[in-house]
Amino acid sequence: MKSKTKWIALAVGLTVLGGSIGRAIMNRKAQQGELAQSAATVQSEVMVLGPNDAIKVSSQPFSRTLPVSGSLTAQRSAIVKAKVAAELLTLLVREGDKVTAGQVIGQLDAQEFNTRLQQASQQAASAKAQWQIAQQTLDNNQALVKQGFISRNALDTSLSNAAATRATFDAAQAAVDLAAKSLKDTVVRAPINGLISQRFVQAGERVGIDARIVEVVDLSTLELQAPLSQQDVTQIKIGATATLHIDGIEPGLQARVARINPSATADTRAVMVYLSLTANPALRQGLYAQGQITLDKRDVLAIPSSAVTKDSGQDQVLRITKGKVLKAKVTLGPQAGTGSDGKPLLEVIDGLQLGDHIARNASGTMREGQAVRLDIANTQP
DSSP, X not given: OHHHHHHHHHHHHHHHHHHHHHHHHHHHHHHXXXXXXXXXXXXXXXXXXXXXXXXXXXXXEEEEEEEEEEEEXXXXXXXXXXXXXXXXXXXXXOTTOEEOTTOEEEEEOOHHHHHHHHXXXXXXXXXXXXXXXXXXXXXXXXXXXXXXXXXXXXXXXXXHHHHHHHHHHHHHHHHHHHHHHHHHTTEEEOSSSEEEEEEOOOTTOEEOTTOEEEEEEEEEEEEEEEEEXXXXXXXXXXXXXXXXXXXXXXXXXXXXXXXXXXXXXXXXXXXXXXXXXXXXXXXXXXXXXXXXXXXXXXXXXXXXXXXXXXXXXXXXXXXXETTEEEXXXXXXXXXXXXXXXXXXXXXXXXXXXXXXXXXXXXXXSOOTTOBEEEOGGGOOO
């Protein structure tokens, strides 16, 4: 009897437990249904996208550049040196003075060279007189030989004397020319048009031959000397344009690659590239400049970096197609400038087309499958 009662109690307990499990399963299904209905409701809500939410993929000019830096130097400059050893009597120019080619800028003491010229002139006059006497003797002897009054040997002697005295006269005349040149070299002249950049001596000092007196630079033809690596030089062509920046001078200065040195420097193995600049009154030799050489220009598709996200190492964007948000894989290139907000723009090589609309912020509230409507009038590229 007790055994029967136990079995009845066990059956009742199992029945109660099964009812509880059944009710739990039904409640779970009801909750899942509510969640699915809620998700469907969210998906069915249409989100209106404005310029802060979506952008239109557009193209923009893109320049591939190479950074350069270096110092400005004048293409035409000259060091004026003393051609004779003498005391510098006067120096008429100072740093910053403008000079023209051939202008007298100083004077060396010419007294010694005047004396040498007079001495050489007198020696030349004496040599000329001796040559004229020897020539007259030769003329007379030639007539006497024809008449048979003197021998042929006497005529040969006259010929030799005339030739020797003529050579002596020519040498004396050359000495006159040399003395005249030395006297002329006591006048210091500017060799080119330009500005005086340095004075190396002062009036009253004695200078030796090849001693530096002043430096003249022509600022109308300045160039930038920029050292580049061998790898960078291979990308540059003669005539390539560049934009340079110098502190205190606005805006950027335009330049072009004029020459490329065929040799590398022995210490750094760098190759010197020379960029010619347009004339600018604010430029000075020795100023430091930096900028970029333009390697090529082209139009590219560009999107902001905020529109890109990564999934399993693959770049993706949220593309808006037929009223829905869908993920799209993209292949990106280098940075293609900056947007109006100052954030970088990335080149799109593959995955998007001109005119596509994408989410401006890939990490925002939009998700794949979201129903959206574009406010076309306010959506900006």
